[in-house]
Amino acid sequence: MARDMTEFSGSRVLVTGGLGFIGSNLAERLVELGADVTLLDAMIDGHGGNFFNTAPIRDRVKINLSDIREETTLGHLVRDKDFIFHLAGQNDHVLSLTNPYPDIDINIKGTAVLLEACKRHNPNVRLVYTGTRGEYGTAVKLPVDEEQPMNPRGIYELSSLTAQRLFHIYHHNYGVKSITLRLTNIYGERAQMLHHRFGVANWFVRLAIDDQVIPVYGDGAIRRDFLYVADTVDAILQCAACESAYGDVFNVGNNQVSSFGELAREIVRVSGTGRIEFVPFSPERAAAEPGDFCSDITKIGRIVGWTPSTSLADGLARTIAYYRTHQSEYWSSP
Numbered sequence: 001m002a003r004d005m006t007e008f009s010g011s012r013v014l015v016t017g018g019l020g021f022i023g024s025n026l027a028e029r030l031v032e033l034g035a036d037v038t039l040l041d042a043m044i045d046g047h048g049g050n051f052f053n054t055a056p057i058r059d060r061v062k063i064n065l066s067d068i069r070e071e072t073t074l075g076h077l078v079r080d081k082d083f084i085f086h087l088a089g090q091n092d093h094v095l096s097l098t099n100p101y102p103d104i105d106i107n108i109k110g111t112a113v114l115l116e117a118c119k120r121h122n123p124n125v126r127l128v129y130t131g132t133r134g135e136y137g138t139a140v141k142l143p144v145d146e147e148q149p150m151n152p153r154g155i156y157e158l159s160s161l162t163a164q165r166l167f168h169i170y171h172h173n174y175g176v177k178s179i180t181l182r183l184t185n186i187y188g189e190r191a192q193m194l195h196h197r198f199g200v201a202n203w204f205v206r207l208a209i210d211d212q213v214i215p216v217y218g219d220g221a222i223r224r225d226f227l228y229v230a231d232t233v234d235a236i237l238q239c240a241a242c243e244s245a246y247g248d249v250f251n252v253g254n255n256q257v258s259s260f261g262e263l264a265r266e267i268v269r270v271s272g273t274g275r276i277e278f279v280p281f282s283p284e285r286a287a288a289e290p291g292d293f294c295s296d297i298t299k300i301g302r303i304v305g306w307t308p309s310t311s312l313a314d315g316l317a318r319t320i321a322y323y324r325t326h327q328s329e330y331w332s333s334p
Contacts (some may be wrong), residue, residue: 003238003305009034014081016040016068016114017049017088018061021191021198022130022183024053026085026233031057033237040077040088042067045333047090048192052329068110074117081122083240086114086129089160093134094197096156107159108166115170127167127178128240133253133295135161135182143225143296146182146249153290164249177246179239184253184295188229188315189322193330201226201263205319208267208274209327215279217289220261225254225294228315231308238306245304253295254308263312270316 013030017023018039030037039061043049054061066073068088078084090096090106111129118125136144137151152158170176187201196203207214235252239245258266261276268274281289301307323330 003241005033005237005241007241008083008237010036011082012036012038012080014038014040014077014084016084016086019043019049019051019053019063020087021048021053021188022186022229022232023085023087024050024190025188025229026087026236027054027061028057029233029237031060038062038064038077038081040064040066040068042088046192046194047092048198050190050192050329052326053190068106069113071113071117074113075121078114078117078122078125081125084114084118084125084127085236085240086111086127089163091132091156091160092197093154093156096154096159100155103155103159107156108162111163111166115166115176118176119170119174123174123176125176126240126246127176128236129164129167129178129180130236131160131164131180131182132157133182133184133251133293134290135164136290136293138290139293142292143255143294144251145296146251146299168247171247179245179247180249181236181239181252182249182295183227183232184251184293185224185226186229186232187226188232188319190229193323194333200260201267202319204264204267205271205316205323206331208271209320209323211273213277214264214267214274215277216260216264217279217281220264220276220278221259222289223257223259223292223294224263225257226263226312226315227252227254227308228310228318230315231310234309235300235304235306238304239300242304248303250300250304251295251297252300253297255297256308256312257294258312266312267316267320270313271320
């Protein structure tokens with residue numbers, strides 16, 4: 001059952017990573033709900049920050065081009081906020097295999113800077129952090145619930161888990177209320193489309209639109225729960241509006257599971273272009289690949305009342321239509 005969102009009307013909100021994929025979709029929904037929205041983004045090359053993402057709401061949001069690691073800036077930005085949604089981060093897990101320092105600096109230090117600013121200047125603010133299902137690593141059993149052991153396979157996933165632990169420490173030790181989420185494989189409008197290192201579903205969409213070969217690793221049988229971005233935004237907002245969710249961690253995924261082969265075939269079917277080729281795993285992909293994964297979303301359904309509502313076919317149709325209309329804004333560097 002959908003939760004009442006009226007408390008966002010008139011609220012002051014900060015979204016870090018607000019010019020990126022999920023952040024910009026979240027910002028648009030918050031504006032529709034009547035929130036006063038500030039977007040923080042460092043616009044780091046290749047990470048998905050794109051001014052076009054906020055074109056429909058440009059005159060209704062404030063944009064601050066600065067870095068989550070800048071203590072003075074964060075101290076100023078958090079002071080009057082009612083909600084902060086922390087989506088800024090280095091989330092290229094392929095890059096993290098060769099250079100661990102950006103993950104440590106941005107994801108861990110950046111989170112600490114944000115939390116310390118809140119503790120000092122606005123301890124009553126409410127925070128939501130979006131981490132990754134990669135924090136679990138290889139699944140012990142399927143579907144994966146929040147009680148399964150944490151065994152991240154890469155520096156990116158480890159840095160996300162560390163950031164999540166920081167939120168828990170500040171919540172329990174200093175009373176800075178927060179919710180942490182473990183997001184599954186998100187796809188949809190406004191994503192980074194320049195390279196393949198963020199989100200396989202969106203990259204498959206680009207290849208299909210370009211009528212190119214879609215390379216599917218192995219035999220394509222590895223399974224994931226792919227989640228449409230609008231459903232993701234609903235989950236984030238419903239959690240933020242749920243008092244009993246604070247201090248807890250939730251999976252945000254899909255109870256409908258698809259293999260990579262099925263995903264690629266559906267994209268080709270919906271788009272009417274592209275073709276599939278099965279290829280061997282690259283060394284980088286093989287090192288980071290955890291195998292089958294699907295999220296158990298029972299907990300968020302029970303406590304928050306959220307479940308996804310968009311089928312893979314419908315989500316892909318909306319995604320493909322968006323990028324075909326706005327291809328020039330995403331196929332080259334902003």
